[in-house]
Every structure is written in C-alpha cells, then in structure tokens.
Amino acid sequence: MNVPIVIADCITMLTFGVALVLVLRIPVPKEPAFGRTIRYFLVMALAVYAFVGFSNILEHAGITSILDTYEDYAEIMFVPLVAYILYTLSMGLQVEESQRAKATLFREHELLNGILETSPAGIVLLTGTGQLRFANDRAIELLELVPDDQGRLGLPLEFQSTTANGEGGLMAFAEDTASASRVCTVYFGGRRKTLSVSSTPLLADGYQSGWVLTFGDITEQEEARRALEDAERTYRLQLEDTVNERTAELIETNRRLELANMAKGQFLANVSHELRTPLNSVIGFTQLLLGELPGPVNAEQRVQLGMVRDSATELLTLVNDILDLERIETGNTVVEVEEFDIRALLDKQLAMMKPLAADKGVALEYQVSGCGMVRTDPGLVGQIVRNLVSNAIKFTGAGGQVTVDAQRKDGCCVLRVTDSGIGIPQEFHGRVFDAFSQVTVEDEVKPSGTGLGLTICRDLCALLGGEIDVESEPGEGSVFSVRLPCNPPEVR
Amino acid sequence: MVQPSEVVTLLVALVLAPMIVTSVIRIRMAHGALVLAALGALLVSYIATIVEGLLLPDLFNALEHFSLAAAGLMFILLMVRLRCDERGRHFRDER
Numbered sequence: 001m002n003v004p005i006v007i008a009d010c011i012t013m014l015t016f017g018v019a020l021v022l023v024l025r026i027p028v029p030k031e032p033a034f035g036r037t038i039r040y041f042l043v044m045a046l047a048v049y050a051f052v053g054f055s056n057i058l059e060h061a062g063i064t065s066i067l068d069t070y071e072d073y074a075e076i077m078f079v080p081l082v083a084y085i086l087y088t089l090s091m092g093l094q095v096e097e098s099q100r101a102k103a104t105l106f107r108e109h110e111l112l113n114g115i116l117e118t119s120p121a122g123i124v125l126l127t128g129t130g131q132l133r134f135a136n137d138r139a140i141e142l143l144e145l146v147p148d149d150q151g152r153l154g155l156p157l158e159f160q161s162t163t164a165n166g167e168g169g170l171m172a173f174a175e176d177t178a179s180a181s182r183v184c185t186v187y188f189g190g191r192r193k194t195l196s197v198s199s200t201p202l203l204a205d206g207y208q209s210g211w212v213l214t215f216g217d218i219t220e221q222e223e224a225r226r227a228l229e230d231a232e233r234t235y236r237l238q239l240e241d242t243v244n245e246r247t248a249e250l251i252e253t254n255r256r257l258e259l260a261n262m263a264k265g266q267f268l269a270n271v272s273h274e275l276r277t278p279l280n281s282v283i284g285f286t287q288l289l290l291g292e293l294p295g296p297v298n299a300e301q302r303v304q305l306g307m308v309r310d311s312a313t314e315l316l317t318l319v320n321d322i323l324d325l326e327r328i329e330t331g332n333t334v335v336e337v338e339e340f341d342i343r344a345l346l347d348k349q350l351a352m353m354k355p356l357a358a359d360k361g362v363a364l365e366y367q368v369s370g371c372g373m374v375r376t377d378p379g380l381v382g383q384i385v386r387n388l389v390s391n392a393i394k395f396t397g398a399g400g401q402v403t404v405d406a407q408r409k410d411g412c413c414v415l416r417v418t419d420s421g422i423g424i425p426q427e428f429h430g431r432v433f434d435a436f437s438q439v440t441v442e443d444e445v446k447p448s449g450t451g452l453g454l455t456i457c458r459d460l461c462a463l464l465g466g467e468i469d470v471e472s473e474p475g476e477g478s479v480f481s482v483r484l485p486c487n488p489p490e491v492r
Numbered sequence: 493m494v495q496p497s498e499v500v501t502l503l504v505a506l507v508l509a510p511m512i513v514t515s516v517i518r519i520r521m522a523h524g525a526l527v528l529a530a531l532g533a534l535l536v537s538y539i540a541t542i543v544e545g546l547l548l549p550d551l552f553n554a555l556e557h558f559s560l561a562a563a564g565l566m567f568i569l570l571m572v573r574l575r576c577d578e579r580g581r582h583f584r585d586e587r
C-alpha cells in the first residue's frame with residue numbers, strides 16, 4: 001500500500017465531496033432554468049472526481065480495483081461538463097443582463113411617458129419626412145389632432161395658421177436650428193388660438209432624423225395683452241380729447257382775460273383822462289386863488305384852499321401813477337436808449353425835489369463817482385430817481401438827510417438813495433415793492449402816497465434790464481439800490 | 493501501459509480547454525484564475541496518467557494523484573469563495 005498516494009486520494013475524495021455539498025449553497029443566476037442547470041451539472045462534475053478519489057483509495061489500499069474501469073469513463077465527462085456549465089452560465093448572465101436592461105428601459109419609458117403626459121406644454125415629434133410620430137395628450141388637445149382612416153393622428157381639415165396651412169402644416173413649424181419660442185395664431189374654423197411654438201431638430205449619427213416641437217397655449221395672455229393695448233389706446237384718445245377740451249377752454253379764458261384787460265386799460269385811460277382834466281383845473285384855479293389874483297383871501301381861506309390844492313395834487317399823482325403802471329404792465333412803455341451824463345440827470349431831477357425836501361426840513365445831497373456817461377433811457381431813469389427820492393423824503397423826519405450817489409460797478413451804473421428815515425422792518429422787505437403796499441409803523445401817522453411808487457420803480461428797472469433792492473432796519477433809515485446795465489436790452 | 497480512455501480524456505480536455513479559457517475570460521468570471529488553475533491541475537493529472545505508462549511510473553503516478561488532490565483543494569476553495577463573495581452572486585468579477 002502506497003500510503004502517500006492513498007492520502008492524496010483521500011484528500012481528493014474529501015475535497016471534491018465537500019465541494020459538491022457546497023455547490024448547493026453557492027449563488028447562481030436568478031433565472032431558475034439556468035440556475036438549476038448550473039447547479040446540477042456542477043454537482044455531477046464534482047461527483048465524478050469524488051468517485052475517482054474513492055475508486056483510487058480502494059485500488060491503492062489494495063481493497064479492490066473493480067471501480068477502476070468505470071473511473072476512466074467517468075473522468076471523460078468532467079471537462080465537457082465544465083464546458084457546458086460555463087456555456088450555461090454565460091447564457092444565464094446574458095439573460096439576466098437583458099432582463100435588467102429591459103426593466104431599466106421600462107422604468108425610463110414609464111418616467112418619460114409620465115413627464116410627457118403631465119407636461120403643460122404640447123410636445124410633438126416629427127420624423128425626418130414630416131410625419132407625426134408622437135404627440136402627447138396636451139398637444140392633441142391644443143392642436144385638436146384627429147385620427148385619419150389608418151388611425152394616424154393629424155391636423156384637422158379646418159386648421160389654418162399664420163405660418164402653416166392644412167396638409168403638412170406641422171412641418172411649417174419645424175426649423176433646422178433650435179429656435180426660441182415664437183408666437184403663432186392658429187384657426188380651427190371660426191375659433192382662434194394663440195400658441196407659442198419652439199422647434200428643436202433631432203440628430204442621429206450627425207444626420208437630422210426629425211424635429212421636436214413644443215406648443216404652449218398663450219391665448220389668454222395674448223387676449224389680455226390686446227385688451228390692455230386697447231384700453232391704453234382708448235385712454236390715450238380720451239386723454240387727448242380731454243387735453244384738447246381743456247386747451248380750448250384755456251384759450252377761450254385767455255381771450256376773455258385779454259379782452260377784459262384791454263377793457264380795463266381802455267377804462268383806465270378814459271377815466272384817467274376824464275379825471276386829470278378837472279383835477280388840473282382844480283389845482284390851477286386853486287393856485288390862482290392862493291396867488292390872490294382875483295382878490296385877497298384871509299388866513300382861513302388860505303388854509304382851506306391849500307388843503308383843496310394838496311388833495312387835488314395827491315389825487316392827480318394817484319391817477320398818473322395808475323396810468324404809468326398800466327402802461328408798463330401792458331408793455332406800452334417805450335424805452336428810448338441814448339447816451340447821457342448821469343450827473344446832469346441827477347442835477348435836474350434833484351433840483352425839482354429840493355423844494356419838497358426844504359418844506360420838510362430834510363437835507364438833500366448827491367454825489368457821482370466813476371459813473372459819467374451811461375447808455376440807457378434817461379426819462380425812465382429820471383422817473384426812478386424821482387420816485388425813490390420822494391419816498392425817502394416822505395419817510396424822513398425834519399432834520400434828516402437824503403443822499404443820492406451814483407457809481408459804476410462791474411459794467412453797471414449803481415444808484416443808491418440813502419435816507420435817515422423810519423426804516424423798514426425785515427418782514428416787510430419783500431412787500432415794499434408790491435402795488436398799494438405801504439409800511440406803517442406803530443404810533444406813527446400813515447404817510448401820504450399811493451403805494452405805487454416803488455412798484456413803478458421795480459417795473460421800470462426790469463424794463464431797463466436792471467434790478468432794485470432794499471437794505472433797511474427800523475429806526476436806522478433805508479438804502480434803496482438800483483443796478484442798471486450800461487447797455488440795456490433792445491428798444492421796445 | 494497507456495489506456496485508450498486516458499488518451500481520449502486528455503484529447504477531450506485539450507479540445508475544450510481553449511473554449512473554457514475564453515468563456516471564463518469573456519464572462520469575467522469571479523475567481524476565474526482559481527477555476528483555470530484547478531482545471532490546469534486536472535490537465536496535469538491527465539498527462540501524468542499517460543506518461544506514467546511510458547517512463548518513471550512511480551513519479552508520474554504520484555504526480556497524477558497529487559495533482560488530483562490539488563485540484564480538489566482548489567475547487568473547494570472556489571466554492572467557499574463563491575459562497576462568501578457578494579459579487580459572486582452574478583459569477584462575474586465587477587472590478
């Protein structure tokens with residue numbers, strides 16, 4: 001007995017035997033036919049060599065060699081069995097893979113179907129020849145697709161669109177490059193829908209194999225947009241009509257105001273003229289009586305005649321001021337520009353004001369520095385000087401002083417009338433140039449005057465291209481400054 | 493003396509060996525090297541069985557039986573690994 005050989009044979013029998021048992025526990029392909037086949041033939045293959053081992057043990061242990069012949073034939077089966085097992089395994093694995101791929105494909109298909117059917121957009125798939133290959137429910141609803149005799153979906157006969165008509169109409173929506181959505185209007189008989197359409201070409205192996213069209217129903221949005229445009233247009237027209245009406249009303253009102261203004265001016269001119277004539281007569285004859293030309297007058301008569309004369313003069317001044325103001329405001333004042341000496345003008349104007357100043361006990365002086373010849377309207381400048389000086393004298397008490405100075409500054413002639421009168425509170429500075437506005441001071445007698453003098457000065461300054469300003473504090477007198485350009489605006 | 497059945501066994505094994513090897517490689521069988529090694533050991537035993545009839549009978553006889561034992565050990569190891577290997581569920585090496 002060859003002990004090592006017997007031991008090797010024992011190992012052979014035991015290992016193949018145990019392996020045979022373990023075959024029953026190994027995982028095999030899930031497909032039952034393949035799994036059972038593989039296990040069956042693997043058991044047979046391993047049983048072959050378990051038997052060979054057993055036969056060799058009996059032979060080499062000297063027990064019997066009767067199994068030796070069967071052992072040789074059994075060994076022939078082993079390798080073919082292994083080959084068949086591997087073949088079956090290969091088939092089983094392929095079937096498993098195929099089933100897994102089918103399951104995956106089914107899941108993906110179901111998912112895609114779900115997406116297509118629940119999509120709010122209509123999705124249509126066209127083949128390369130323009131045939132309708134697929135349309136989801138939304139597309140069928142939007143395009144009202146109907147089956148033909150062969151059951152293939154297509155556009156209804158009454159379909160028309162701004163880009164396509166009837167047969168083959170869907171191809172008109174397809175474009176060779178991916179396009180952003182565009183708006184199309186489609187008609188189904190008398191019904192209209194507005195759709196947004198986008199087209200994407202399908203490529204396979206570099207060749208165009210069809211198109212994917214998506215449709216969205218924007219009928220409501222388009223109708224809302226049109227309604228908004230209509231409303232906007234209507235509103236705009238109404239607004240234009242309203243504006244035209246208001247403009248016509250304003251023009252009519254303006255015309256009436258102009259007429260009223262003209263009537264007012266005419267009235268003022270007539271009334272002023274009618275007032276001036278008798279006033280001049282009153283003043284003239286009063287002067288005659290005061291001059292005792294018809295005969296002597298007593299003291300009482302002199303006083304009363306003086307009062308009549310003063311009242312008539314004041315009334316005449318008011319009438320003249322109103323007329324001046326009216327002429328300026330209506331643009332009837334003519335600016336006659338000429339070159340003159342400002343010193344000569346002040347000489348003349350202040351000579352006329354000196355008696356007024358002397359009567360009130362107010363000193364009147366003037367000075368000119370660096371302001372010789374100026375180019376403006378001497379008449380209007382004289383009127384400004386007269387008004388400012390008479391105002392200054394009016395508001396300055398006895399013993400006070402009024403000074404006029406003229407100087408050239410920054411190309412302008414600056415005339416300043418300074419008085420040592422009652423002054424003007426700060427809050428009245430903006431109102432002193434308003435018509436009929438007079439500053440009254442507490443405990444002081446209201447001064448005489450029309451309240452138009454400064455208004456006329458302001459308007460005349462504006463006419464000459466200049467400006468007037470006041471600096472004053474109560475009790476400290478006032479300074480009125482007139483700034484006139486040496487080259488005034490055009491003559492009117 | 494060479495038995496005819498031993499020669500047929502060897503010829504069948506040699507004819508089917510390429511198909512077996514390509515199948516193992518193609519399906520990427522888990523522990524395919526172990527399978528091929530076990531089959532190789534069997535092939536050695538087939539050859540040793542024939543050669544022992546021509547020369548050195550004791551040596552080649554021993555080689556035959558030890559090769560069978562080795563093939564058995566490899567097969568049992570293969571079964572154990574297939575049982576334990578999760579990837580072995582599909583008999584395929586997924587690495």
